[in-house]
Amino acid sequence: MWRVTNLPAHRPERVVMKFGGSSVADPEKIKNVARQIAAAHERGLEVVGTVSAMGKTTDSLIALAHDVSPDPNGRELDMLLSTGERIACALVAMAIHDLGHVAVSLTGSQAGILTDSSHTKAKITEIRATRIEAALAEGKIVLVAGFQGFSRETMDVTTLGRGGTDATAVALAAALGAACEIYSDVPGVFTADPRIVPDARKLLAISYEEMLEMSASGAKVLMLRSVELARNHGVRIHARSTFSDEPGTWIQENTGMEQPIVSAVTHNESEVVFTLSGIPDRPGAAATVFDAAAAAAVNVDTIIQNVVHGVAELSFSVPAEDVPATRGAIDVATAALGTMEIEENHDLGKVSLIGAGMRSHPGVAAKMFRTLADLDINLEMISTSPIKISCMIERGDIPRAVRALHAAFELEREPVAE
Amino acid sequence: MWRVTNLPAHRPERVVMKFGGSSVADPEKIKNVARQIAAAHERGLEVVGTVSAMGKTTDSLIALAHDVSPDPNGRELDMLLSTGERIACALVAMAIHDLGHVAVSLTGSQAGILTDSSHTKAKITEIRATRIEAALAEGKIVLVAGFQGFSRETMDVTTLGRGGTDATAVALAAALGAACEIYSDVPGVFTADPRIVPDARKLLAISYEEMLEMSASGAKVLMLRSVELARNHGVRIHARSTFSDEPGTWIQENTGMEQPIVSAVTHNESEVVFTLSGIPDRPGAAATVFDAAAAAAVNVDTIIQNVVHGVAELSFSVPAEDVPATRGAIDVATAALGTMEIEENHDLGKVSLIGAGMRSHPGVAAKMFRTLADLDINLEMISTSPIKISCMIERGDIPRAVRALHAAFELEREPVAE
Numbered sequence: 090m091w092r093v094t095n096l097p098a099h100r101p102e103r104v105v106m107k108f109g110g111s112s113v114a115d116p117e118k119i120k121n122v123a124r125q126i127a128a129a130h131e132r133g134l135e136v137v138g139t140v141s142a143m144g145k146t147t148d149s150l151i152a153l154a155h156d157v158s159p160d161p162n163g164r165e166l167d168m169l170l171s172t173g174e175r176i177a178c179a180l181v182a183m184a185i186h187d188l189g190h191v192a193v194s195l196t197g198s199q200a201g202i203l204t205d206s207s208h209t210k211a212k213i214t215e216i217r218a219t220r221i222e223a224a225l226a227e228g229k230i231v232l233v234a235g236f237q238g239f240s241r242e243t244m245d246v247t248t249l250g251r252g253g254t255d256a257t258a259v260a261l262a263a264a265l266g267a268a269c270e271i272y273s274d275v276p277g278v279f280t281a282d283p284r285i286v287p288d289a290r291k292l293l294a295i296s297y298e299e300m301l302e303m304s305a306s307g308a309k310v311l312m313l314r315s316v317e318l319a320r321n322h323g324v325r326i327h328a329r330s331t332f333s334d335e336p337g338t339w340i341q342e343n344t345g346m347e348q349p350i351v352s353a354v355t356h357n358e359s360e361v362v363f364t365l366s367g368i369p370d371r372p373g374a375a376a377t378v379f380d381a382a383a384a385a386a387v388n389v390d391t392i393i394q395n396v397v398h399g400v401a402e403l404s405f406s407v408p409a410e411d412v413p414a415t416r417g418a419i420d421v422a423t424a425a426l427g428t429m430e431i432e433e434n435h436d437l438g439k440v441s442l443i444g445a446g447m448r449s450h451p452g453v454a455a456k457m458f459r460t461l462a463d464l465d466i467n468l469e470m471i472s473t474s475p476i477k478i479s480c481m482i483e484r485g486d487i488p489r490a491v492r493a494l495h496a497a498f499e500l501e502r503e504p505v506a507e
Numbered sequence: 508m509w510r511v512t513n514l515p516a517h518r519p520e521r522v523v524m525k526f527g528g529s530s531v532a533d534p535e536k537i538k539n540v541a542r543q544i545a546a547a548h549e550r551g552l553e554v555v556g557t558v559s560a561m562g563k564t565t566d567s568l569i570a571l572a573h574d575v576s577p578d579p580n581g582r583e584l585d586m587l588l589s590t591g592e593r594i595a596c597a598l599v600a601m602a603i604h605d606l607g608h609v610a611v612s613l614t615g616s617q618a619g620i621l622t623d624s625s626h627t628k629a630k631i632t633e634i635r636a637t638r639i640e641a642a643l644a645e646g647k648i649v650l651v652a653g654f655q656g657f658s659r660e661t662m663d664v665t666t667l668g669r670g671g672t673d674a675t676a677v678a679l680a681a682a683l684g685a686a687c688e689i690y691s692d693v694p695g696v697f698t699a700d701p702r703i704v705p706d707a708r709k710l711l712a713i714s715y716e717e718m719l720e721m722s723a724s725g726a727k728v729l730m731l732r733s734v735e736l737a738r739n740h741g742v743r744i745h746a747r748s749t750f751s752d753e754p755g756t757w758i759q760e761n762t763g764m765e766q767p768i769v770s771a772v773t774h775n776e777s778e779v780v781f782t783l784s785g786i787p788d789r790p791g792a793a794a795t796v797f798d799a800a801a802a803a804a805v806n807v808d809t810i811i812q813n814v815v816h817g818v819a820e821l822s823f824s825v826p827a828e829d830v831p832a833t834r835g836a837i838d839v840a841t842a843a844l845g846t847m848e849i850e851e852n853h854d855l856g857k858v859s860l861i862g863a864g865m866r867s868h869p870g871v872a873a874k875m876f877r878t879l880a881d882l883d884i885n886l887e888m889i890s891t892s893p894i895k896i897s898c899m900i901e902r903g904d905i906p907r908a909v910r911a912l913h914a915a916f917e918l919e920r921e922p923v924a925e
Contacts, residue, residue, distance in 0.1 A: 116574035150594070156534035158601040165604070168597035168612050172590035176568070179586035183576040186583070194586050199662070220662070244617070244638070 103135040103267035107235070107258035111274055112331040113177045114144035122331070123184035125272075126230060130190055135225045137261055139235045140181055141254040142173025163208030167237070167248045171197065174234035174254065182232045193224050194232040197246070202238035202257065204247045211247035213238060213256060216264035233261060252312025259315045263322035271311065276330040277337035278303065278310050280500035281354040285491045288501040292352065293336075296343035299352050299443050302477040305390070306441035307357030316340060343445060350453060351444035351498040356487050358438040360390060360406040362470065363415060366430040368401040375403060377425050381418035387411045391439070391472040391479060404470060406439070406481065437469055438484035440491055441477055442498070448475040460497045466490055521553040521685035525653070525676035529692055530749040531595045532562035540749070541602035543690075544648060548608055553643045555679055557653045558599055559672040560591025581626030585655070585666045589615065592652035592672065600650045611642050612650040615664070620656035620675065622665045629665035631656060631674060634682035651679060670730025677733045681740035689729065694748040695755035696721070696728050698918035699772040703909045706919040710770065711754075714761040717770050717861050720895040723808070724859035725775030734758060761863060768871060769862035769916040774905050776856040778808060778824040780888065781833060784848040786819040793821060795843050799836035805829045809857070809890040809897060822888060824857070824899065855887055856902035858909055859895055860916070866893040878915045884908055
């Protein structure tokens with residue numbers, strides 16, 4: 090059994106509370122966030138809050154940069170973008186003051202968030218939390234501007250790229266020995282997207298591994314990056330709703346005795362599949378393609394290669410937003426490998442089953458394929474990991490595939506280890 | 508003669524170029540500012556730029572703060588407001604990169620602008636320009652976010668209050684041994700407001716003293732504060748137009764042999780006169796009133812006191828925006844001194860003559876009063892300094908008073924020392 094009793098029985102003494110851009114989109118929402126942070130402080134916790142920029146601020150700043158410059162300098166773009174979170178943080182701190190608590194907002198650099206020097210996609214290297222610790226010791230609530238840090242090497246402001254504020258929250262929790270609460274407009278992690286599967290069930294807890302696979306295969310609750318960071322530092326994440334006091338989903342080490350075979354069905358409708366044919370089948374051909382893709386920062390997901398009559402056919406899927414970069418990477422590869430036939434398929438989607446228990450249950454894949462076959466759904470590509478099976482199918486078939494798989498694996502019921 | 512040949516014949520090696528909010532209000536204007544800065548760099552100068560927040564950004568941020576909090580915390584307000592200049596600076600730096608120059612934007616703290624800890628109205632205490640000097644030595648253009656610094660005592664971001672970016676520019680010029688070019692939408696300092704006096708003449712140069720009196724008596728080209736700072740540190744300011752290459756007006760030590768009797772007519776239509784009657788004529792009564800006004804940060808201008816039959820009548824003028832604070836200060840004074848009769852007059856304006864030469868020409872005041880009397884204009888209050896005479900008159904009479912004085916002192920002609 091995956092037992093609820095294995096969840097922590099006492100509240101942590103310290104908590105990092107993270108609120109996304111939609112939670113601080115206007116003054117009323119900012120005051121609401123302030124109330125939640127103040128309430129945690131009133132319950133006796135030491136509280137560090139971190140927030141994203143208000144609503145679509147970051148998008149607006151990026152648009153402004155592109156109005157000024159066709160190719161904005163990375164260092165300056167970071168200087169620009171980092172202001173969004175500072176604004177939100179200062180406003181939340183003001184609102185907390187009005188509730189009778191003392192709050193202090195800190196920029197990434199004031200908070201001691203050290204990163205490498207990769208502008209617009211910096212990685213956190215260390216957190217020197219002396220200033221945060223001092224403020225907490227004085228009984229203050231600390232607000233840290235998310236999504237940013239600074240490079241000790243260049244002394245410049247950096248930003249952390251996609252999922253940056255979640256990463257800030259998890260890294261702070263790791264440095265401070267705190268639990269990490271990530272608030273958003275969804276109440277937790279579900280067995281499937283409730284908009285597609287009406288009886289989808291909110292999970293009480295899920296392991297880091299499963300959450301990683303879910304994030305990688307389309308679940309939008311948490312960014313892959315922050316889950317990875319949490320796993321590496323043993324930070325427990327509580328993913329919950331900004332608009333409700335109900336418990337959400339804990340992402341943590343698996344503490345149950347046994348693991349559910351299948352925890353959830355996820356799907357992704359925003360991938361594009363590239364197929365390259367006529368590639369010379371010589372050592373390093375695939376490497377040339379994916380070196381170029383990596384250099385262009387393309388997030389390649391599924392990869393399949395077939396060799397027929399000495400000529401390889403290579404298919405891979407990428408997120409829709411990486412399509413221009415992928416085209417550029419293919420041009421680079423073509424220059425090295427010679428002309429290839431290139432196809433783009435924008436009509437596919439991916440449905441995935443995630444479950445830590447499936448590695449010891451080889452029948453899961455077969456049951457999945459049979460369920461989809463019964464719906465007359467063709468499998469275009471298949472990829473697997475020890476705890477995940479993904480199928481690329483026609484995008485229009487995604488909703489009924491998700492519903493059928495959710496029902497076939499009885500995910501609406503509390504899982505029972507078999 | 509005030510000779511043009513006394514102006515500097517060679518360009519300075521270093522220049523601080525300051526652009527106000529209207530000069531960076533949109534992407535096109537930002538690119539224009541970038542072109543001007545790049546052009547200076549191409550002329551072989553070492554260039555430090557400093558800009559205000561775009562257009563009405565600061566006002567919007569203040570409004571946002573007041574939407575969130577009725578009385579925003581000063582430290583957090585500074586954290587919030589300082590972002591406006593950072594945004595503008597980063598955008599200008601991006602645009603300069605596109606012109607083939609290397610630019611680096613620095614926050615106030617990165618630029619080493621140290622201040623006291625008075626949030627929202629901090630004073631610059633020191634500039635540690637090591638990072639700026641290093642960047643200049645590498646051939647880079649440096650952009651410094653205006654209006655801000657940081658307190659070494661609290662390690663917090665501070666803002667400099669009204670005229671803060673002008674103060675940033677002058678302080679940087681002092682620290683770097685640079686000339687200071689202040690760009691705005693007016694082409695320089697005029698003998699009177701050209702909207703009122705069509706033949707008002709742009710001054711080639713004016714002394715710090717005269718500029719101080721002009722700023723204090725209504726000329727809006729430069730804030731009093733930055734002129735004071737420039738005088739104290741011997742920084743030469745060139746006030747000029749963002750939209751033209753024409754020389755503007757140099758504000759500097761008087762280098763001419765003799766000084767013009769009258770340099771300019773200024774006016775101010777936004778002052779309010781308070782009159783307190785029935786004040787006990789005892790030592791310290793006026794001090795009580797102005798102590799309270801100072802504590803409320805009211806900028807008192809002209810003060811007049813009369814004592815009749817042992818009861819004092821006290822009049823003073825304040826800027827319109829200080830009226831609420833003034834009322835509060837009067838309440839405080841009333842508590843200490845007893846009930847007074849209080850009058851507010853919102854229908855007055857002030858016209859002033861400024862001229863370094865008038866201190867040795869006692870006839871100037873008489874000629875001014877005669878000119879106004881010939882127009883049937885009544886003088887409500889008079890105040891003088893060695894280089895200025897101001898008269899409070901009916902606000903509606905201001906335009907014809909300014910025109911008559913400009914003509915009477917022949918300011919449309921190049922001045923000739925008498």
